[in-house]
Amino acid sequence: MTIVDVRTPDPKKFIKGATGDWEIVIGMEVHAQVTSEAKLFSGASTEFGKDPNDNVSLVDAAMPGMLPVINEACVRQAIRTGLGLKAEINLKSVFDRKNYFYPDLPQGYQISQFKQPIVGEGKILLDMPDEQVEIGVERLHLEQDAGKSLHDQHPTMSFVDLNRSGVALMEIVSKPDLRSSDEAKAYLTKLRTILRYLGTCDGNMDQGSMRADVNVSVRRPGGEFGTRCEIKNVNSIRFVGQAIEYEARRQVAILEDGGSIDQETRLFDAVKGETRSMRSKEEAHDYRYFPDPDLLPLEFTQEFVDELAQHLPELPDQKKNRFVSLGLSPYDASVLVSEKELADYFDKMIATGVDAKRAANWLINEHLGRVNKDVPVNLMVVSPEANSAIVQMISNSTISGKIAKDVYEIVYETGRDPAEVVETEGMKQVTDLGAIEAIVDEIIAANPDKVQQAIAKPGLLGWFVGQVMKQSQGKANPQAVSDMLKQKIGLE
Numbered sequence: 001m002t003i004v005d006v007r008t009p010d011p012k013k014f015i016k017g018a019t020g021d022w023e024i025v026i027g028m029e030v031h032a033q034v035t036s037e038a039k040l041f042s043g044a045s046t047e048f049g050k051d052p053n054d055n056v057s058l059v060d061a062a063m064p065g066m067l068p069v070i071n072e073a074c075v076r077q078a079i080r081t082g083l084g085l086k087a088e089i090n091l092k093s094v095f096d097r098k099n100y101f102y103p104d105l106p107q108g109y110q111i112s113q114f115k116q117p118i119v120g121e122g123k124i125l126l127d128m129p130d131e132q133v134e135i136g137v138e139r140l141h142l143e144q145d146a147g148k149s150l151h152d153q154h155p156t157m158s159f160v161d162l163n164r165s166g167v168a169l170m171e172i173v174s175k176p177d178l179r180s181s182d183e184a185k186a187y188l189t190k191l192r193t194i195l196r197y198l199g200t201c202d203g204n205m206d207q208g209s210m211r212a213d214v215n216v217s218v219r220r221p222g223g224e225f226g227t228r229c230e231i232k233n234v235n236s237i238r239f240v241g242q243a244i245e246y247e248a249r250r251q252v253a254i255l256e257d258g259g260s261i262d263q264e265t266r267l268f269d270a271v272k273g274e275t276r277s278m279r280s281k282e283e284a285h286d287y288r289y290f291p292d293p294d295l296l297p298l299e300f301t302q303e304f305v306d307e308l309a310q311h312l313p314e315l316p317d318q319k320k321n322r323f324v325s326l327g328l329s330p331y332d333a334s335v336l337v338s339e340k341e342l343a344d345y346f347d348k349m350i351a352t353g354v355d356a357k358r359a360a361n362w363l364i365n366e367h368l369g370r371v372n373k374d375v376p377v378n379l380m381v382v383s384p385e386a387n388s389a390i391v392q393m394i395s396n397s398t399i400s401g402k403i404a405k406d407v408y409e410i411v412y413e414t415g416r417d418p419a420e421v422v423e424t425e426g427m428k429q430v431t432d433l434g435a436i437e438a439i440v441d442e443i444i445a446a447n448p449d450k451v452q453q454a455i456a457k458p459g460l461l462g463w464f465v466g467q468v469m470k471q472s473q474g475k476a477n478p479q480a481v482s483d484m485l486k487q488k489i490g491l492e
Contacts, residue, residue, distance in 0.1 A: 006136070006177060009221040013180040017252045023221045024248045025228075026178035026214065030191060032081075032170045032201040033145070033209035034074045040144045040168035041068030041111065048207050052150070052161035060166040062106035067294050074168040075298060077200040078118050078142050079308055081170055084198045084315055085137050087122025089305050093141075095295040099288045104147035104160050112171075114289040117141035118298060124174075124194070125317060126186045127334055135187050136175035145169050164208070170201070176215070176225065181241040181248075188212060188237050189338075193316050197340050211235045216247045218255065226251070227261040231268050231275055243268040247275045319343055326356035335364055341379055342368075348384035354391050362391045366408060382412050389418040402474040403427050429475055436468070436476050440484050443467045454489055461485055 014021040039046060042059035059066045082089050094116040097109040119140035126133040147165040151158045172191065178184045192210060195201040203210050212234045217226035229251070231243045246268075251261050266275040314322070316337045323333035323346075337343045342363075349359045367387055371377050390407055393399045399407060399422055410421050422428055443464055444451055454460040461482065468481045 007179055015248060015252055017256050019256050021221055022218045022252050024179060025176050025217045025225055026184050027176040028174045029213040030172045031211050032195055034077045034168035034170055035200055036073050036168055038071055039166040040071050040074050042166050046167055050163055055163040060162055078170055079305060080198055081200045082119030082140055083309050083312055084194050085122035087137055088120035090118060090120055091300060093118040093298045095292045096289045097292050104149045110144060111292055112143035113141035124190055126190055135177045138173040138175050140170055140172045143169050143171055181244040184244055185237050185241045188240055197313055197315050205235045212240055214240055214243060216244055218248055218251045227263050230265045232265050234268050239268055239270050242273055243275055328357060328360050332360045345379050345384050349388045352385060352388040354388040358391050358395060386411055386418050397429055399427055400429050400474055436480055439468050439471050440488060444488055451489055
């Protein structure tokens with residue numbers, strides 16, 4: 001396969017070495033567990049957290065004579081994911097045996113796909129601070145997961161848990177288009193978001209349902225690709241960034257010292273923040289791939305693919321564009337679409353008819369600012385309808401922005417209806433000009449020196465507004481207060 005470099009070198013992303021600049025080249029192989037109740041080739045459960053070897057069928061344990069049977073739901077999920085990545089869907093694909101020997105692989109081979117994957121080339125768009133970057137997806141193929149070796153259960157023995165053996169994985173392989181740890185983290189974040197919107201993977205990296213193999217190399221800017229090292233099974237977006245930073249600088253140090261990079265597989269030690277050698281890197285021929293004789297090729301029609309495409313949900317980029325069309329800034333729209341639950345929450349807010357921009361500001365700055373203090377985060381502790389009611393009362397001047405925060409806290413703690421809280425707690429904004437005028441006259445009379453200063457420097461009017469708001473306990477209408485002060489002091 002010929003690798004084409006599509007990125008123009010960007011000096012902002014270079015590593016400064018002792019002998020000049022270096023450019024990082026990154027590719028990722030993301031293993032995403034398919035959302036399915038059963039495994040790829042057996043009916044065993046995929047439920048997380050079961051006791052060791054509870055979710056194991058005879059097929060998963062590779063008992064003699066047991067034949068794999070493809071799970072159609074997993075195939076559908078893989079195709080839907082390919083469509084979500086704007087990728088080519090191959091109407092014929094083949095399962096292969098990838099041969100290697102390890103205690104947690106009872107068959108002695110992994111059923112995967114090699115030359116004929118189910119999904120071909122696609123792309124993911126990253127919204128970086130200064131630019132939008134397109135990252136190519138090389139392929140997506142289906143494969144079964146291996147089991148898990150347990151080494152810390154006994155001082156002299158290791159154990160094997162086959163609960164994950166046979167679980168369906170989508171391996172999503174990027175092109176070597178990433179050029180910084182920030183881009184790599186953004187890529188993994190965006191991919192995880194897309195999978196969650198599609199419902200094809202839950203993206204729970206802490207449970208092992210999504211993990212990344214990160215290929216890192218360095219080169220002189222715009223030069224030939226260097227020798228890559230693969231950092232295996234990184235299970236955190238933050239750790240991906242740390243692993244890339246360490247590995248790139250390790251390689252630069254070796255090259256600047258006159259050495260060469262060994263192509264190898266490495267592990268990331270999150271405690272020490274460094275990578276360490278695991279084994280020499282295998283090539284495809286080391287696995288002795290050949291078509292699995294127990295599985296027929298996967299074949300389906302374009303009509304089948306088109307039917308799945310028609311029922312895809314609105315994906316992050318589409319949703320972001322829609323939110324921007326409602327008057328949101330691209331940044332606010334990006335924040336809201338970053339998690340499907342948050343985007344759905346916002347949609348429920350604006351469905352009540354509240355102004356979209358006001359709703360977004362309140363949701364991001366007030367609601368998220370409060371619920372993010374809780375672990376786990378519960379967006380629904382205050383319903384979308386309740387937050388919309390608060391925003392609407394600010395919009396129609398029933399309450400001030402300051403009082404709105406007090407209303408929110410009461411609703412958050414008690415679950416009471418916002419309108420009922422405002423009514424029974426006497427929190428309505430004072431719009432009676434007579435009542436406001438009495439307070440304004442009192443403040444002006446008590447501060448003649450401040451009046452003269454405000455006449456000379458109109459910016460000091462804000463001090464008077466603050467005093468009136470304080471004396472009215474935040475209930476006075478700020479705009480009415482400001483207008484009256486200007487008239488009384490003679491600034492109009």
